[in-house]
Amino acid sequence: MGKVDGKVAVVTGGARGIGKAIVEKMCEEGATGVVIADFNTETGKATEKEFKEKGWPVAYIQADVSSESDWQKVVEFTTAQFGKIDILVNDAAKIGDGHGILELDAKAVRSAFEVDVMGTLLGTEYVSRQMKSQGTGGSIVNMSSGHVGKYLPTGGVDYPLCKAAIREVTKIAARQLGQFNIRCNCVSPGLVATELHKETCKRLGVDENAFAGDKTALGRMTEPSEIASVIIWLCSNEATQATGANFQVDGGYGIVS
Numbered sequence: 204m205g206k207v208d209g210k211v212a213v214v215t216g217g218a219r220g221i222g223k224a225i226v227e228k229m230c231e232e233g234a235t236g237v238v239i240a241d242f243n244t245e246t247g248k249a250t251e252k253e254f255k256e257k258g259w260p261v262a263y264i265q266a267d268v269s270s271e272s273d274w275q276k277v278v279e280f281t282t283a284q285f286g287k288i289d290i291l292v293n294d295a296a297k298i299g300d301g302h303g304i305l306e307l308d309a310k311a312v313r314s315a316f317e318v319d320v321m322g323t324l325l326g327t328e329y330v331s332r333q334m335k336s337q338g339t340g341g342s343i344v345n346m347s348s349g350h351v352g353k354y355l356p357t358g359g360v361d362y363p364l365c366k367a368a369i370r371e372v373t374k375i376a377a378r379q380l381g382q383f384n385i386r387c388n389c390v391s392p393g394l395v396a397t398e399l400h401k402e403t404c405k406r407l408g409v410d411e412n413a414f415a416g417d418k419t420a421l422g423r424m425t426e427p428s429e430i431a432s433v434i435i436w437l438c439s440n441e442a443t444q445a446t447g448a449n450f451q452v453d454g455g456y457g458i459v460s
């Protein structure tokens with residue numbers, strides 16, 4: 204029996220990286236529908252095709268998580284395709300331009316806030332309204348980051364700021380939605396081997412392979428599937444008392460200074 208047998212999930216940012224690994228694991232663990240909500244049509248359609256060829260119940264919809272009307276579309280699309288929504292994973296994120304406090308690019312910070320924080324908040328609002336109307340509870344998982352609390356002498360302001368706000372969104376949602384048996388948790392990865400990590404290393408001029416060795420307790424990068432398995436557990440009937448919590452899944456990145 205799969206961990207999410209019979210459940211229907213929406214995964215934002217599901218076209219690639221950690222989101223794609225989450226979609227994959229949802230299907231392997233018995234989900235009867237997984238919607239990939241991502242604004243990148245090319246990768247979104249490619250991932251949909253790849254998984255449909257395996258016989259998995261996936262459907263792609265082009266959506267920008269910062270848009271309210273797109274969230275309306277995502278809920279309508281998912282319920283029309285698969286009849287309900289039991290799980291929402293708010294994975295999509297925008298990384299800012301890396302500007303520090305002395306050379307802030309306010310436009311870039313606002314833009315990251317729109318996608319990361321407002322995207323998570325709007326997704327939680329629209330999907331939990333649907334979950335409430337179904338009356339069968341649900342599970343929402345938000346994506347924070349192990350970069351929260353790492354106060355570096357230089358580096359971008361927007362990303363840790365948005366990821367810290369997402370932890371607060373998680374707790375507020377958990378408190379207000381618990382009465383409807385909707386759980387809301389947060390996962391904080393550290394250094395995960397995805398396209399995003401490669402792009403960030405390239406931008407910073409650092410070697411992507413030399414990155415994690417001495418920065419984590421376990422001495423290696425995290426694989427996307429290792430984040431996905433914790434998320435699946437959080438959405439399963441094994442985690443029915445987990446809510447309002449942040450799960451640091453980072454190989455010990457947070458405890459290495």
Ligand SMILES: NC(=O)c1ccc[n+]([C@@H]2O[C@H](COP(=O)([O-])OP(=O)(O)OC[C@H]3O[C@@H](n4cnc5c(N)ncnc54)[C@H](O)[C@@H]3O)[C@@H](O)[C@H]2O)c1
Pocket residue numbers: 215216217218219220221222240241242243246266267268269293294295296297318322346347348349350391392393394395396397398399400
């Ligand atoms: N990779 C890491 O090391 C790492 C570490 C900590 C946290 N995270 C978090 O994990 C999540 C996934 O990271 P990843 O490395 O897989 O990223 P990624 O860039 O590889 O994938 C992100 C996906 O989100 C989509 N997306 C971006 N903006 C969107 C928007 N406005 N609307 C809809 N879709 C949008 C992109 O098209 C892409 O498919 C993010 O929330 C990220 O902050 C990643």
